Amino acid sequence: MRQSDRVWYGQAVVGLPGSGKSTYCEGMRQYISSVRGGGGGGGGVYVISLDPANERARPLPASHVDGDTDAAAAHLPPCASFEVAYDVSSELVDARVTMDRMGLGPNGALLYCMEYIEKNLDAVVDKICEIVDTGPSDASTPPPYLIFDFPGQIELFTHNDCVRNILRRICDPPADGSSSRPRPRRSGTRLCAVNLVDATFCTDAPKFIAASLLSASVAIRLELPCVHVLSKLDLLLLGMDGSGDTAFGLDFFTELPDLARLLDHLDSPPLGSDADYGDPNAADEFSYLDDPAYQKARAATQRTKFASRRRALHERMCELVDDFNLVSFLPLDVQDGEAVGRVLSRVDRANGYGMMARHAEGKLVDLWGCAAAEHDGAGAVRDVVERYGRMRERGDGGGDDAPP
Ligand SMILES: Nc1nc2c(ncn2[C@@H]2O[C@H](COP(=O)(O)OP(=O)(O)OP(=O)(O)O)[C@@H](O)[C@H]2O)c(=O)[nH]1
Numbered sequence: 001m002r003q004s005d006r007v008w009y010g011q012a013v014v015g016l017p018g019s020g021k022s023t024y025c026e027g028m029r030q031y032i033s034s035v036r037g038g039g040g041g042g043g044g045v046y047v048i049s050l051d052p053a054n055e056r057a058r059p060l061p062a063s064h065v066d067g068d069t070d071a072a073a074a075h076l077p078p079c080a081s082f083e084v085a086y087d088v089s090s091e092l093v094d095a096r097v098t099m100d101r102m103g104l105g106p107n108g109a110l111l112y113c114m115e116y117i118e119k120n121l122d123a124v125v126d127k128i129c130e131i132v133d134t135g136p137s138d139a140s141t142p143p144p145y146l147i148f149d150f151p152g153q154i155e156l157f158t159h160n161d162c163v164r165n166i167l168r169r170i171c172d173p174p175a176d177g178s179s180s181r182p183r184p185r186r187s188g189t190r191l192c193a194v195n196l197v198d199a200t201f202c203t204d205a206p207k208f209i210a211a212s213l214l215s216a217s218v219a220i221r222l223e224l225p226c227v228h229v230l231s232k233l234d235l236l237l238l239g240m241d242g243s244g245d246t247a248f249g250l251d252f253f254t255e256l257p258d259l260a261r262l263l264d265h266l267d268s269p270p271l272g273s274d275a276d277y278g279d280p281n282a283a284d285e286f287s288y289l290d291d292p293a294y295q296k297a298r299a300a301t302q303r304t305k306f307a308s309r310r311r312a313l314h315e316r317m318c319e320l321v322d323d324f325n326l327v328s329f330l331p332l333d334v335q336d337g338e339a340v341g342r343v344l345s346r347v348d349r350a351n352g353y354g355m356m357a358r359h360a361e362g363k364l365v366d367l368w369g370c371a372a373a374e375h376d377g378a379g380a381v382r383d384v385v386e387r388y389g390r391m392r393e394r395g396d397g398g399g400d401d402a403p404p
């Protein structure tokens with residue numbers, strides 16, 4: 001049986017521009033490859049870049065498509081260019097070329113490119129099939145695993161249907177024979193969306209509320225199981241005290257017990273900034289927050305009609321997020337192998353890969369048990385907070401476990 005005819009598993013990685021999607025794809029590829037055992041039958045993990053403007057993607061030489069990986073954990077140099085199995089910008093359509101040729105701006109060109117990809121998706125899938133067929137092929141190898149890297153432009157997830165249509169056709173190939181491939185119908189792909197939100201948004205209440213609402217909207221619009229991730233956690237925890245002794249510990253942002261608690265902080269200085277928590281090294285320094293004139297002006301601003309309308313708007317946004325109850329976050333520093341593993345285990349349950357693996361091992365699959373398996377989210381948060389607490393105490397920014 002050809003690898004391309006098996007059921008594929010994978011992730012569709014989405015998130016705002018710069019949230020760390022491409023870095024995550026590479027980190028996850030390295031992690032899964034190492035878990036699968038690298039080239040010894042454990043390969044078959046492919047990053048597929050569907051970002052027509054991805055400058056950091058570099059197509060992998062064919063001979064290395066399923067090569068060994070020496071990665072026991074992800075160690076990613078900052079701003080490295082990543083080798084991907086398929087790069088749509090070099091194979092099909094490039095946003096920069098489109099801008100030049102069609103006289104479009106960056107966003108218009110990107111939308112054009114995504115629609116072009118949607119129209120030519122059969123060609124993209126054919127190429128992916130070719131790549132997948134070069135991988136390990138004996139029946140005992142795990143099925144191909146694909147990690148799709150998407151652009152971050154928000155309009156692709158708010159009102160444009162391209163990404164959803166592309167994903168739908170990758171998951172469920174059309175049955176009407178419209179595919180150009182002279183082969184039997186592909187079996188389909190079990191995908192889970194992974195939505196990355198930059199963890200530094202946690203320092204700013206309005207930003208975090210907006211990102212949570214957008215995350216709920218992404219989960220609804222993509223019509224896929226969705227795992228939400230707070231990426232670049234190292235930047236957040238090393239930048240603030242990272243402990244639970246503030247109004248909002250990290251577990252508040254991961255579990256989201258009551259988003260509306262942020263409403264009282266809409267006008268606060270960024271949570272976690274020195275102005276808010278106080279800089280322990282500069283305890284005697286004057287803070288503008290203590291200035292009576294500042295406090296008077298702030299109180300006056302909060303009494304304005306604009307302020308009350310703004311609060312009401314954010315209140316509705318919090319209610320929406322809470323009502324749908326679709327959003328909770330997993331913390332992730334992409335250089336921390338354990339954290340990548342935690343994300344993968346949740347993704348495995350969401351796309352069914354975990355059940356498939358148990359079935360392959362001859363274990364009876366208890367679907368309900370798999371789906372309801374306890375995930376120690378609080379333990380995950382405790383681990384990372386302690387780790388970064390130790391790094392801060394050392395005052396060295398990290399040593400071996402330094403973030404990029
Ligand atoms: N400190 C830190 N930096 C990170 C992490 N993940 C990504 N970055 C950095 O964040 C920047 C953006 O990362 P990318 O992976 O290119 O983000 P992206 O979401 O793919 O960006 P676009 O494709 O432009 O939307 C790069 O400089 C990365 O090195 C992380 O976990 N920690």
Ligand SMILES: [Mg+2]
Nearest residue numbers: 021022051054
């Ligand atoms: Mg990218």
